[in-house]
Structures are given as C-alpha cells and as structure tokens.
Amino acid sequence: MFKQIKDPFSYSREKLGAMYEEYAPRADRPKVQNWRQTLKRLWSYLTYKKWKLVVIIIMIALSSALALLGPLLVGMGIDRFIVSQESSVIGVFLLLLAGVYILHSVTVLIQQFMMISVAQLAVFHMRQDLFHHLHDLPIPFFDKRQHGDLMSRVTNDMDNISTTLNSSIIQVFTSLLTLIGTLAVMLWLSPLLTVITLTIVPLMAVGLKWITKRTRILFKAQQRRLGDLNGYIQETMSGQRMIKSFSQEPRVLEEFHHKSMELKQAGFWAQTISGFIPKLMNTLNNVSFALIAGAGGFLAVQGVITIGVIVVFVEYARQFTRPLSDLANQFNTILSALAGAERVFDIMDEKKEEEPEGISPWKTIRGEVDFSHVSFAYDKENGQTIKDISLRARPGETVAFVGPTGAGKTTLIQLLSRFYEPGEGQITLDGVDINKASRIHLRQQMGFVLQEAFLFQGSLRENIRYGRLDATDEEVEKAAREANAHSFIMRLPDQYDTVLQQDGDGISQGQKQLISIARALLADPKILVLDEATSNVDTITEVKIQEALERLLKGRTSFVIAHRLNTIQQADQIVVLQDGSIAEKGSHEELMKQKGFYQQLQASQMEHYVS
Structure with missing residues (x-):
C-alpha cells in the first residue's frame, strides 16, 4: 500500500531543506516567536511561590560551591598527604571531605524536590489559564482551527513544558554558577593553565552555534508536525463511521503514514543534530585534558605549580566543560519547551469575545x-x-x-x-x-435543539440537568416525561442513572434527540432554536419528538x-x-x-x- 523509501537519508535531506525553508526566520515574514518574552512569561508562572524559589536558589548556590570545594580539597590533600607525606590530621581531612560530598548531595536533593513542586504549580496555573482562555474565545476561532491541534497544545505542549521546568531550570542555574566559580578558582590557582584550558572555548562556541542554529528550526518543525498528526488522529477517530461507510480506510492510512513520516523526519533531524553536542563536548574534553596534562607536567617539572594543582585543574577542566555541555544540552531541551510554550501563548494571546459591562438589560423577557x-x-x-x-x-x-x-x-x-x-x-x-x-x-x-444532539459522557440524569444545573431529580424526571423520554429511560438497566459513553453512544439518534428536548424543557428558555430536530429518525420516534416539540414551543418565541x-x-x-x-x-x-x-x-x- 505504501511507497517504500529505499534511501531514507536522501528523502530526509529533501525534507530537511523544506523544513528550513518553512520554519527559518525571514526578513519578509513576521516573527511569531519572541524568545525573551516567552521566557519572561514562563518565569512569571514560576513566581507563585517566591519563597520556594529563594530556597532553591540558595541550595543551588551551596551545591555549586560544594562541588567546587571537593576537587580543591582533593588537590590540597595530594600535596600535603601524598607529596609531603604528612599524616597528622589525615583523619580530620577525610571526614571534612566526606562531609562536603554528603552535604552536596543533600542540597541537590532539596533543590530538586522543591523545584518539582514549583514547576508543577506553575504548569497547573498555566494549564488553567489556557483552558479558561479557550472558553473565552469566540466560535469563529474554533471554526478555523483543527481541534486535534488545540488538544495537542493543551496536552503534549504542556507536558513538554512541565518536563523542562522540572529539571532544566535547576540545571541552567547550576551550570552558570559552576562555570563562573570554576573559572574564578582556576585563575587563582594558575592564570597560565587557565588560558591554556580556555583555548577550546572558541571551538566550542563555533560548534554550538552551528548546532543550535539548526535545532531551533527543527524543534519548532517537530512540534508543529506533532500537532498536525494529533489533529488528524482526532479527526479520524471522530469520523470513523464516515470513513467505514465510504471504505476510505486505505486513504486514511496512507495520509496517516505521510504525516507520521513527516514527524519522523523532523524528529530524526532534530534529535540527530542536537545529539552532536555531547560528541563535540567529549572531544573537546579530551583535547583539554591532553593540553592540561602536557602543559601542567612541564610547569610542575619547572617548579611553577604542584602536582595537586594539576589534579585540581584536570578535574576543574571537566567541571568547566561539563557546564558548557549541560547548558548546550539544556538549550536544546529549552528550545523544544519554548516551541511548545510559544504555541500555548499563541492561543492565550488570541482576542477574547468582547462583552459590554453591566448587568443584563432584560429583567423579564417578552x-x-x-x-x-x-x-x-x-x-x-x-x-x-x-x-x-x-x-x-x-x-x-x-x-x-x-x-x-x-x-x-x-x-x-x-x-x-x-x-x-x-x-x-x-x-x-x-x-x-x-x-x-x-x-x-x-x-x-435561549434554548437549542439541534440536528445532531450532543450528549456528554455521564448519566442520563446529568445530561438532562445540563439545561439547569440546580434542578432537582423530580424536575429532571418531569422534563423527561414532557419530552416523551421517560418511557425509554425506565427500560434501561439503570434508568436515569444509566451512564452514557462519549457523545451518547449506547442509545439511538432519536432517543438522543428526546434527551436534548428534555434538557431544553428543563432550561425553560424564552427563545427556542430548533435546527432540523426531527431529521434522521424513524416515523414512530418522529411522532414522539413532534409531540414533545409542541409542548416545548408553547408560549415561546x-x-x-x-x-x-x-x-x-x-x-x-x-x-x-x-x-x-x-x-x-x-x-x-x-x-x-x-x-x-x-x-x-x-x-x-x-x-x-x-x-
């Protein structure tokens, strides 16, 4: 059924070029995204518990300081207890070293636990704001948008943001503090070795710039294609009867395969190019280690530095490149989350329905x-x-x-x-x-009885009560009797407590229509709208619906x-x-x-x- 792709890499290169063309920023194309503004808005959601953020920042500072202190103590111990062969306070020194690493683990545990709490609270408020805003948007907005794409923004994009906030914020701050602290201590120990170590930074900057310039485009394409695929899945699930009625399964499967392949290609290149970062960092780490070992050994022979300083520099060189590597990796993760946040804020920036201020101009309706x-x-x-x-x-x-x-x-x-x-x-x-x-x-x-009666997942009683939420059970049953729905409801296993599946699956179209009429009767509207309420039903049910509608129409415009x-x-x-x-x-x-x-x-x- 599907066309086999013999050379997926050739196919991917073609698609990659198309993705760059589609998602790369252009001078003549207005920029949808504003990364600084998006980060600012995300940060505003993290400040619901400011005191927790203060504690987290303190814990990050402590853990970074302790991470720097450990290698420094190891270097001092080598010079004092191995090179100089002193042993008078080695026990105290070992206890101090153990305390530093234990305290480091405790501070890391505290900051991670509290950051998860802050992140989940932020995502909770963000999801609430998004869902509330969706219900304030006008009908034309939903008519022009694919419902599956909206679902993707509420679910997939929010999950992506949640995962990133849980870990990436801490990682970014830790990496920045560790980077600054490491550089300061390295300069204090040996400015010359520090300069030698920093020679890899330009190579790192060029490599990271090349990678991130492309991953920014690719992660955005990946999120967009994921939304398209989710939208298509939702559409096909809703339209299963139509698909099967016209025997369109092969076409649907082929279209799904096409959209899935597009997502696969976007994800392949996004993950492949972002995966170059750890390879690049490992290579530069090895180059840095070789430079420090060679230059440090020469300086130690000349008596300029001690062996302990070389050991400290080797460890600090790793601590210096590791934060850069972590920042680069987190940058890709954050880019992916920002692409999702951008899609979320895009919905939240949509203009709400404008409403006049004041109370209802009608006290009684004629x-x-x-x-x-x-x-x-x-x-x-x-x-x-x-x-x-x-x-x-x-x-x-x-x-x-x-x-x-x-x-x-x-x-x-x-x-x-x-x-x-x-x-x-x-x-x-x-x-x-x-x-x-x-x-x-x-x-x-107003009350509405439409051609396609929509019922929610829940009991029949609650579906009728949707017309007026404060209605009693007696009022619900009275409305059902007037709508000619009581008799068929009483024949159901659980009667009014019978639970319907999504969109009322389990009862006929005519029975759904009777429930819809009962709902309108319960609401007791002054103005009634009927949109082909008797279509697609059998003759007997049509008679029942007509009788119910006569009661419903009485005294109403x-x-x-x-x-x-x-x-x-x-x-x-x-x-x-x-x-x-x-x-x-x-x-x-x-x-x-x-x-x-x-x-x-x-x-x-x-x-x-x-x-």
Whole structure:
C-alpha cells in the first residue's frame, strides 16, 4: 500500500531543506516567536511561590560551591598527604571531605524536590489559564482551527513544558554558577593553565552555534508536525463511521503514514543534530585534558605549580566543560519547551469575545426579536452570506426558515446567538440591541435543539440537568416525561442513572434527540432554536419528538430551521431564503397562494415522497 523509501537519508535531506525553508526566520515574514518574552512569561508562572524559589536558589548556590570545594580539597590533600607525606590530621581531612560530598548531595536533593513542586504549580496555573482562555474565545476561532491541534497544545505542549521546568531550570542555574566559580578558582590557582584550558572555548562556541542554529528550526518543525498528526488522529477517530461507510480506510492510512513520516523526519533531524553536542563536548574534553596534562607536567617539572594543582585543574577542566555541555544540552531541551510554550501563548494571546459591562438589560423577557437590514459575510472575499435581512418575530410566535442549502438559514441563528456579529444592521430583543448585552445573558434566555444532539459522557440524569444545573431529580424526571423520554429511560438497566459513553453512544439518534428536548424543557428558555430536530429518525420516534416539540414551543418565541416542509406548516411565519436574501415571507396558506418559490419547494418534496 505504501511507497517504500529505499534511501531514507536522501528523502530526509529533501525534507530537511523544506523544513528550513518553512520554519527559518525571514526578513519578509513576521516573527511569531519572541524568545525573551516567552521566557519572561514562563518565569512569571514560576513566581507563585517566591519563597520556594529563594530556597532553591540558595541550595543551588551551596551545591555549586560544594562541588567546587571537593576537587580543591582533593588537590590540597595530594600535596600535603601524598607529596609531603604528612599524616597528622589525615583523619580530620577525610571526614571534612566526606562531609562536603554528603552535604552536596543533600542540597541537590532539596533543590530538586522543591523545584518539582514549583514547576508543577506553575504548569497547573498555566494549564488553567489556557483552558479558561479557550472558553473565552469566540466560535469563529474554533471554526478555523483543527481541534486535534488545540488538544495537542493543551496536552503534549504542556507536558513538554512541565518536563523542562522540572529539571532544566535547576540545571541552567547550576551550570552558570559552576562555570563562573570554576573559572574564578582556576585563575587563582594558575592564570597560565587557565588560558591554556580556555583555548577550546572558541571551538566550542563555533560548534554550538552551528548546532543550535539548526535545532531551533527543527524543534519548532517537530512540534508543529506533532500537532498536525494529533489533529488528524482526532479527526479520524471522530469520523470513523464516515470513513467505514465510504471504505476510505486505505486513504486514511496512507495520509496517516505521510504525516507520521513527516514527524519522523523532523524528529530524526532534530534529535540527530542536537545529539552532536555531547560528541563535540567529549572531544573537546579530551583535547583539554591532553593540553592540561602536557602543559601542567612541564610547569610542575619547572617548579611553577604542584602536582595537586594539576589534579585540581584536570578535574576543574571537566567541571568547566561539563557546564558548557549541560547548558548546550539544556538549550536544546529549552528550545523544544519554548516551541511548545510559544504555541500555548499563541492561543492565550488570541482576542477574547468582547462583552459590554453591566448587568443584563432584560429583567423579564417578552421574546420580541427584530432583524433590521442585517447583512453578514464569513469571508468578505467570497461575498455576503446573507443580504439585507429584515424580519420581526412577535412574542410567542414560531418563525420557520426554509430554503436550499447555503441560503443562510443557519447563519441567521448564528447571528441571533451572537456566535458571529452582523456586518451591517442590528438584531434586537425586546427593543434592546443584543450587541449591548453580554453573550451569557443573551444565551441564558435561549434554548437549542439541534440536528445532531450532543450528549456528554455521564448519566442520563446529568445530561438532562445540563439545561439547569440546580434542578432537582423530580424536575429532571418531569422534563423527561414532557419530552416523551421517560418511557425509554425506565427500560434501561439503570434508568436515569444509566451512564452514557462519549457523545451518547449506547442509545439511538432519536432517543438522543428526546434527551436534548428534555434538557431544553428543563432550561425553560424564552427563545427556542430548533435546527432540523426531527431529521434522521424513524416515523414512530418522529411522532414522539413532534409531540414533545409542541409542548416545548408553547408560549415561546421559536425559530425553526426545517427541510421537511410538512413539519412547519403551522408556523406563524415561514421565511423563504434564497441566495442569502428573503425571497418570500408569510404563513403556509399565504405562500401557497403566491405560487412562488415556496410552492415549488412544496411540490418537489411531494413528488419525492410519492415516488
């Protein structure tokens, strides 16, 4: 099924060039990332427990000082107890040396334990802020984003940040302090040997610059490709019925293979090039050791330095290059985490839904809705979706929207719900512009029964109670009876406590719709929206749904989207939409007398049913 790649390295080189082209910063491309700002924002999350950070910094300073003190004592011991052969206080010296290393281990343990606590608290607050912000974003944001990619940012990217904060922060501070302390002590012991040791630094700087310049691009590509793959997996899991219905498994597997291969290549080169760092550092460590051994031996013969100083320098040379190596390795880890943090902050920087300040302008709702010269376009380049719509729904009226697909029926409901804002005109509720009221206040007055009834994982009782969380069990069961759902619920093994799987798996589509109607009845909204609520159900269930809807519609201003015209013949107003404009408007009898577009739709449906 899949094309075999005989030369994966050749394939990888092609992909590598494409990744550099795609993710490398350009002068003509605005920079999405700001590493300094991202680090600053990450640091702000670490300061929730400042006293712990102070203790951690103190422990890091102590552990770094003790790490420097150990080799210095070893060198002094060699000169005093081996070269000079003194033995009077060797026991005290050994106890002191043991104490230094034990205390070093204790300080390292304390700082790691406390850093994990601080890091997990920071990630907790960061994840909370991200999730809260997601729920403050407008519907258009979610319409334009792949849900799997959003999931990847909440899970994979946050886990990456968590892992990095747990260890990398301590490692960076420890490496910096050790580097500075080592250099200071080396200069104090022998400036000449220090200069010889530092000759490897330019080579190290050039090598690290070459590596990190590439890994920065590659880790960003890896995170992006991971998000794409997760998004595709989530999409295919949600669409399994559709995939199997059209026998598209081979195409889905091939697309997964392609995306997985792209992630593999990005990960391969990111890890391969970053893996050059320890090889480079080991090579330079060996060069440094050879230089110190050769130059130190010559200086010792000349009596300039002692053997103990050479031993100290050999150890310090390793301590000098090890922090550089650790910093370089952590730099790659931090780059990967920053790439994830950048994606998280990118979501957190998205503009929230703007809400007017103040309380709800409605104390009691009558339910008069007025569309006044409303026009709207999802994408201005593709033209307006609805054009100059004006209509009025009086309190308690039922208004039905009919028309071909793409005529603008659902768009009108989206505007009424303030999921989108009109480009022109205004929509009022009881004479108040809905844009001057908060979305929460507006939607609290509305109930929705959609074509695809969405149920949460949980009991049937809790799914109905979602309409009003403070409802009692008696109120929940009353709503279920009025929705004609009580009888089938009582036949279930656990009745109202029956636990549904994700998206209501376990009951039929019609039964889901009855639960959705019960939920709306419990919410007792003043304005009701029905979007093809009787589609995709059998005739018997349709009758039950229609009976439940009659109870639900009573006394409420209702907007009904219908494709089955026989279901809306009793509507007070039928608005016929065509190409985003109102073609006709009136009752069923009035529209049939006009013998226009509505009459043609009615006739075509009758022919369809007869045939």
